[in-house]
Each structure stands twice: as structure tokens, then as C-alpha cells.
Amino acid sequence: MRCFKIILLTALALTITARGNPEIMSQDNGMEYNKLTEEETRVIINKGTERPFTGKYYNYHEAGTYTCKRCDAPLYRSEDKFDSHCGWPSFDDEIPGAVKRIPDADGMRTEIICANCGGHLGHVFENEGFTSKNTRHCVNSISLNFIPASTAQKTEAAYFAGGCFWGVEYHFEKIDGVLSVISGYMGGHKENPTYRDVCYTNTGHAETVQVTFDPDKTDFETLARLFFEIHDPTQNNRQGPDIGEQYRSAIFYTNNEQKNISEKLIQILGNKGYKVVTQIEKAEKFWPAEDYHQDYYEKTGKEPYCHIYQKRF
Numbered sequence: 001m002r003c004f005k006i007i008l009l010t011a012l013a014l015t016i017t018a019r020g021n022p023e024i025m026s027q028d029n030g031m032e033y034n035k036l037t038e039e040e041t042r043v044i045i046n047k048g049t050e051r052p053f054t055g056k057y058y059n060y061h062e063a064g065t066y067t068c069k070r071c072d073a074p075l076y077r078s079e080d081k082f083d084s085h086c087g088w089p090s091f092d093d094e095i096p097g098a099v100k101r102i103p104d105a106d107g108m109r110t111e112i113i114c115a116n117c118g119g120h121l122g123h124v125f126e127n128e129g130f131t132s133k134n135t136r137h138c139v140n141s142i143s144l145n146f147i148p149a150s151t152a153q154k155t156e157a158a159y160f161a162g163g164c165f166w167g168v169e170y171h172f173e174k175i176d177g178v179l180s181v182i183s184g185y186m187g188g189h190k191e192n193p194t195y196r197d198v199c200y201t202n203t204g205h206a207e208t209v210q211v212t213f214d215p216d217k218t219d220f221e222t223l224a225r226l227f228f229e230i231h232d233p234t235q236n237n238r239q240g241p242d243i244g245e246q247y248r249s250a251i252f253y254t255n256n257e258q259k260n261i262s263e264k265l266i267q268i269l270g271n272k273g274y275k276v277v278t279q280i281e282k283a284e285k286f287w288p289a290e291d292y293h294q295d296y297y298e299k300t301g302k303e304p305y306c307h308i309y310q311k312r313f
């Protein structure tokens with residue numbers, strides 16, 4: 001297996017070391033995140049904690065969706081909120097793929113961050129017996145916004161694997177109606193895979209992007225057509241310099257309509273003479289990748305090295 005990205009990542013690590021905090025670096029590079037107040041910055045960027053029993057959403061029972069204060073990504077649903085009496089909003093589940101777990105700097109707890117922007121949310125605890133899911137996301141109110149159900153955004157998710165996720169993410173983020181794009185892993189057997197696991201061991205995972213979109217503004221077919229035009233769907237288990245099963249071409253469908261559209265597009269390309277090797281598989285659990293993989297090209301100001309748009313339809 002060969003990972004061209006290791007070279008680029010080493011360069012990125014050096015850049016971050018040279019310039020200090022990667023969070024500040026991403027802001028320097030003009031990421032379109034919401035402006036934060038001083039107190040919001042203390043909690044969300046510098047991983048602080050708001051005082052217990054003081055947050056806006058501690059005693060809050062409206063129906064709707066909790067989103068990231070910094071980047072607006074949907075994080076939690078009100079259906080998963082419960083009263084733990086711990087002083088902070090508590091949820092026993094997250095919106096799939098929205099929250100990333102990382103070991104806390106204290107060496108004991110598990111920190112939770114927004115998978116899209118890396119903003120600090122709080123900590124997650126297990127086996128406390130509060131609810132049947134036995135999980136408590138203990139989240140700072142100040143890290144959240146709330147969108148009432150009556151005005152909540154309609155969303156649909158699509159999952160595409162087409163080689164290095166940096167390049168695939170880069171193209172989808174430019175599409176009108178796309179709400180968030182997260183780089184991660186899907187289709188393998190290892191839980192909580194790391195980049196090194198996927199690169200150097202046989203996890204079965206493919207580098208995959210989760211595209212969350214507004215079905216009133218765009219649709220799965222538009223996104224799937226783009227997918228076939230920003231990577232080469234005739235390359236088997238590789239994409240340019242990236243070689244290995246983790247770089248296979250795949251669409252992970254979330255419903256039968258997505259499956260039928262994917263098969264139809266492969267048929268159209270087949271009629272045009274393309275020998276498409278893209279696998280159509282049912283979506284499984286999506287594992288968001290490490291924070292430094294998100295928005296890679298925006299953070300670095302680079303252009304994708306193997307995802308160049310090419311008209312095929």
C-alpha cells in the first residue's frame with residue numbers, strides 16, 4: 001500500500017508547527033466560520049468549560065436540532081436529550097458522523113469535538129446507566145445553537161469514496177445546497193479507525209466523504225454525477241498516486257433511490273465506453289477522520305493533486 005498523502009501530511013505538520021495553533025491557522029486562511037465572542041472562544045477553541053447549571057440549553061426541552069456554534073453543522077437532536085442533572089445539556093446519541101471522540105489531554109476522559117470544524121463540545125461518558133444507550137454526551141451550551149423543529153433544515157446524507165478524501169471533499173464543498181462535507185472512513189470492519197490504521201493495515205475501510213445536503217436545493221443525482229466526474233471511476237483500488245483498497249471507488253447508499261440512481265449512472269457511463277469499477281454498497285457506520293484531515297485544501301491553500309474535474313456525462 002502506498003499513501004502519497006504521508007508526504008503532504010509531513011509538510012502540513014511542519015507548517016502547523018511553524019505557525020502555531022492549527023485552529024488559528026484555519027481562521028487565518030479565511031475559513032468561513034462564525035465569529036466567536038471571547039467566552040465562546042475560551043470554551044470552543046481553547047477547550048474550556050462553562051460553569052455548570054448556567055448554560056442556555058441546560059433546562060431546555062424544545063423539539064429541534066442542536067447545531068455547532070462555530071460552523072452550523074447539525075450535531076444533536078432534541079429526541080436524544082435527557083435530564084442527567086449534571087449541570088450541562090446531556091444527550092445519549094449524536095447525529096451520525098457529526099461528533100468526533102478524541103482522548104482528552106488529561107489522559108482519562110474522552111473529549112468530543114465537532115467533526116466538521118474541530119470545535120470543542122465537551123466530554124462523553126459511558127456506562128453510567130442514565131438511559132438504555134448508556135452514553136452521556138456532556139456538552140457546553142455555549143458550543144451550541146438551537147434550531148426549532150418548525151424551522152429545522154431538511155437534510156439528506158450521501159457517502160462517496162473516490163480516492164483521497166481531501167480532493168473529493170474539496171469539490172463537494174463548492175456545490176450550492178451542500179451543507180457540510182466531512183472526511184472519514186466507511187465500509188470496513190475496524191471500529192474507531194485512525195488514518196494510520198486505514199493506511200497501513202487491512203481495515204477494509206475506504207476513505208469516504210459524508211455529504212450532507214438540502215434536498216430542496218440539490219439532489220443525490222446531481223452529487224453522484226459530480227462524483228463520477230471528479231475522480232476516475234475506471235481505476236481499480238487506486239486513484240492516481242494513491243494505491244490500495246482504501247482508495248477504491250464506491251458509493252455507499254442510504255436508501256433504494258440512491259442505489260437505483262447510482263446503478264443508472266454506471267449504466268450510462270458503460271454505454272459511453274467507460275469500464276466503471278465503482279462499487280455500490282449499503283452505507284454502514286461512518287467514522288469521521290482526524291481533525292487535521294478536514295478541509296485540508298482550504299487549510300493549506302493547495303489544489304487537489306488527483307481530483308481534477310473531467311466531463312464524462
Ligand SMILES: [Zn+2]
Pocket residue numbers: 068069070071072073114115116117118119
Ligand atoms: Zn463545527
